[in-house]
Amino acid sequence: MRSQKPAQRFIVASQAAVADSSLRGKIENATGRHLEQLALTRAAFAPFEAERDAARQIKHDAISRLDELLFELRTRLEKNGCKVFFAATAAQARQYVAGVARAAGVKRVVKGKSMTAEEVGLNAALEGVGAQVFETDLGEFIVQLRGEHPSHILTPAIHLSRQDVGALFHEKLGVPQSDDPQVLTAAARDHLRNVFLSADMGITGVNFAVAETGTLVVVENEGNGRLAHTMPPIYVALMGIEKVIPKLGDLSHFLEVLARTATGQKLTAYTSFISGPRRQDEADGPQEMHVVILDNGRGAMLADPVLREALYCIRCGACLNVCPVYRQIGGHAYASAYPGPIGAVVSPAIFGPPAAHLPFASTLCGACREVCPVRIDIPRLLLHLRWNATQAPEAREWPRPWRRVTRGIARFSRLARHPRLARLTGRILRTLCRPFARNGYLRRMPPPFSGWTRFRDFPTPGGRPHQPGSGPK
Amino acid sequence: MTEVRLFSTCLAEEFFPAVPEAVVRILEGLRLSVRPIRRAFCCGQAAFNEGLREQAIDLARRFVESCEPGTPIVIPSGSCASMVRVFYADLLRDEPALAERAAALRPWIYEFSQFLVGVLKVKYLGARYERAVAYHPSCHLLRELRVTNEPLDLLSAVSGIRLVALPRAEECCGFGGSFSVKFPHISAAILEDKCMQIEQSGADTVTAADCGCLMQIGGGLHRRKSRVETLHLAEILARR
Numbered sequence: 188m189r190s191q192k193p194a195q196r197f198i199v200a201s202q203a204a205v206a207d208s209s210l211r212g213k214i215e216n217a218t219g220r221h222l223e224q225l226a227l228t229r230a231a232f233a234p235f236e237a238e239r240d241a242a243r244q245i246k247h248d249a250i251s252r253l254d255e256l257l258f259e260l261r262t263r264l265e266k267n268g269c270k271v272f273f274a275a276t277a278a279q280a281r282q283y284v285a286g287v288a289r290a291a292g293v294k295r296v297v298k299g300k301s302m303t304a305e306e307v308g309l310n311a312a313l314e315g316v317g318a319q320v321f322e323t324d325l326g327e328f329i330v331q332l333r334g335e336h337p338s339h340i341l342t343p344a345i346h347l348s349r350q351d352v353g354a355l356f357h358e359k360l361g362v363p364q365s366d367d368p369q370v371l372t373a374a375a376r377d378h379l380r381n382v383f384l385s386a387d388m389g390i391t392g393v394n395f396a397v398a399e400t401g402t403l404v405v406v407e408n409e410g411n412g413r414l415a416h417t418m419p420p421i422y423v424a425l426m427g428i429e430k431v432i433p434k435l436g437d438l439s440h441f442l443e444v445l446a447r448t449a450t451g452q453k454l455t456a457y458t459s460f461i462s463g464p465r466r467q468d469e470a471d472g473p474q475e476m477h478v479v480i481l482d483n484g485r486g487a488m489l490a491d492p493v494l495r496e497a498l499y500c501i502r503c504g505a506c507l508n509v510c511p512v513y514r515q516i517g518g519h520a521y522a523s524a525y526p527g528p529i530g531a532v533v534s535p536a537i538f539g540p541p542a543a544h545l546p547f548a549s550t551l552c553g554a555c556r557e558v559c560p561v562r563i564d565i566p567r568l569l570l571h572l573r574w575n576a577t578q579a580p581e582a583r584e585w586p587r588p589w590r591r592v593t594r595g596i597a598r599f600s601r602l603a604r605h606p607r608l609a610r611l612t613g614r615i616l617r618t619l620c621r622p623f624a625r626n627g628y629l630r631r632m633p634p635p636f637s638g639w640t641r642f643r644d645f646p647t648p649g650g651r652p653h654q655p656g657s658g659p660k
Numbered sequence: 661m662t663e664v665r666l667f668s669t670c671l672a673e674e675f676f677p678a679v680p681e682a683v684v685r686i687l688e689g690l691r692l693s694v695r696p697i698r699r700a701f702c703c704g705q706a707a708f709n710e711g712l713r714e715q716a717i718d719l720a721r722r723f724v725e726s727c728e729p730g731t732p733i734v735i736p737s738g739s740c741a742s743m744v745r746v747f748y749a750d751l752l753r754d755e756p757a758l759a760e761r762a763a764a765l766r767p768w769i770y771e772f773s774q775f776l777v778g779v780l781k782v783k784y785l786g787a788r789y790e791r792a793v794a795y796h797p798s799c800h801l802l803r804e805l806r807v808t809n810e811p812l813d814l815l816s817a818v819s820g821i822r823l824v825a826l827p828r829a830e831e832c833c834g835f836g837g838s839f840s841v842k843f844p845h846i847s848a849a850i851l852e853d854k855c856m857q858i859e860q861s862g863a864d865t866v867t868a869a870d871c872g873c874l875m876q877i878g879g880g881l882h883r884r885k886s887r888v889e890t891l892h893l894a895e896i897l898a899r900r
């Protein structure tokens with residue numbers, strides 16, 4: 188298994204996922220519930236479409252003058268007493284945060300939800316300098332207990348049922364077995380309370396960073412994030428460069444669409460505004476605050492006039508929930524911190540060649556674009572990435588069946604330039620296939636179509652598929 | 661007599677020849693003279709979606725050179741019509757001369773149901789089809805061309821038909837062109853859900869306006885030994 192290439196691993200993992208009907212059922216339930224809720228909330232809020240346009244426009248503007256805004260943000264944050272570090276790569280971000288932890292002799296780290304931390308692999312780096320990392324977001328806590336990674340950017344444990352979590356808590360935390368969400372949440376709280384009190388470092392992600400004021404905005408539902416950035420003496424905020432927005436006044440447009448799309452709520456339970464470490468006249472808050480601003484491939488996205496639209500993403504997670512592919516295979520098969528449609532777009536830039544095949548794992552149905560609060564044209568970005576990927580050297584190492592398909596389409600397309608020849612070939616094909624046809628369909632086809640007939644029948648060339656039971660009309 | 665051009669599409673020519681035949685019958689029945697586009701065979705969608713840009717550009721060139729603006733071009737496939745109407749703009753970004761031609765053609769490109777309802781303003785075609793029919797709105801038709809009610813309007817005007825609601829109709833069937841052969845297991849898992857919805861709807865015929873989806877759904881239903889028949893919208897509208 189270890190020697191498998193990433194593309195092959197994707198095939199194996201997604202095959203296992205679709206064979207797991209209980210996994211498919213759980214994801215189906217959770218995403219289905221989300222979509223129903225989302226439809227209701229949106230219908231009840233008339234200005235929703237206008238707010239989406241406004242949010243998109245602000246992102247468009249912010250991304251087109253990102254340098255300037257980041258400079259402003261940095262200046263403001265430093266004025267507010269933060270230490271700001273620009274990390275060009277994941278390794279730099281890890282080293283910086285681990286360095287801070289080592290220098291301060293940090294033993295216990297509490298983390299609020301951060302996909303960026305997941306992206307750079309922060310936990311392992313902190314553990315490497317002797318710090319113990321505690322995930323405090325319920326979903327992240329659950330996957331950490333299982334020794335797994337999140338399977339969704341918003342709901343990390345979407346691949347698990349209440350019963351799974353009950354059994355896990357029973358086993359790992361020694362609490363009585365239960366599948367009542369309230370009981371389970373209380374059990375996690377109890378477990379984490381002491382951790383919060385004794386932690387020496389808190390880490391969270393950032394939803395928006397306001398350049399004008401140097402304010403970091405963290406949006407969440409559990410309150411654990413707020414504890415993580417107020418209780419421990421050292422606080423580290425980790426954000427991608429694309430999180431910056433120009434003005435405080437811009438924020439409302441995002442808040443109007445984010446919760447509505449992410450969870451179907453009007454607003455999340457907690458919206459924290461963080462503008463620096465504890466001041467002399469303040470009774471609480473961290474003594475030391477670091478802001479790590481991460482590039483890690485985002486600069487390359489920015490430089491690509493088509494791909495830069497991906498930087499508008501506010502990580503609401505809705506595109507995952509509507510995606511027919513994600514709904515069948517879940518998040519783990521993608522082997523990326525960012526699965527699903529937006530994951531297939533940003534992962535190649537962030538993780539490089541090992542993720543280059545992901546843009547192909549889509550039917551291009553467009554449901555993601557319809558749900559996206561900032562209307563990112565994900566299918567267009569996927570197509571753009573496909574052109575890049577076919578040119579790249581790693582495409583030559585992709586699984587043989589894929590290369591056969593690509594070659595087959597290239598050959599067909601060359602033939603199709605000569606319509607007469609193509610039609611003649613078509614007629615020959617019909618004659619050749621006729622003896623094998625049953626009822627207008629073929630049960631087996633040679634490669635590159637063998638994958639098709641493994642699961643369904645293939646219409647006979649030239650034949651009108653005539654089905655049992657249809658009878659003459 | 662007003663003239664229209666018909667682009668049959670490669671998929672229909674090779675696998676569903678009854679579809680362009682039905683389209684011709686319907687359009688001729690409306691006193692239009694139908695001139696098929698013979699000098700192009702494929703719009704280039706397969707190559708485009710596979711990331712084979714050059715091959716796709718070659719086919720796009722063939723297509724735009726094979727017809728003229730000023731005469732409506734009818735395409736009985738939501739995704740091929742989207743390819744020409746929507747995606748050519750991206751594909752031909754670096755080919756200004758071709759892009760200009762494609763842009764001039766764009767307003768003349770119509771998916772079949774879009775042309776009937778939107779341009780000809782007809783819904784009743786004198787068709788008779790006495791069965792329970794579920795309509796699958798194909799993704800490109802729905803979300804690229806924004807054609808939502810036209811096929812249903814046409815179907816409701818068919819005598820004897822009983823239209824049944826398809827649960828979660830707007831979900832993809834899992835075809836996705838080369839996706840269906842590169843990731844057959846995922847494609848089939850999506851299709852399984854679609855087939856189940858179709859069977860539960862109580863329909864005995866499922867229809868769509870895209871041969872790709874019909875190939876996928878038809879192949880899935882046939883493998884399941886389902887009694888539900890798969891027909892292109894035009895085939896139902898041509899029944900008497």
Ligand code: SF4
Binds near residue numbers: 500502505506560
């Ligand atoms: S791409 Fe759009 S829908 Fe997907 S996570 Fe980002 S903001 Fe949400």
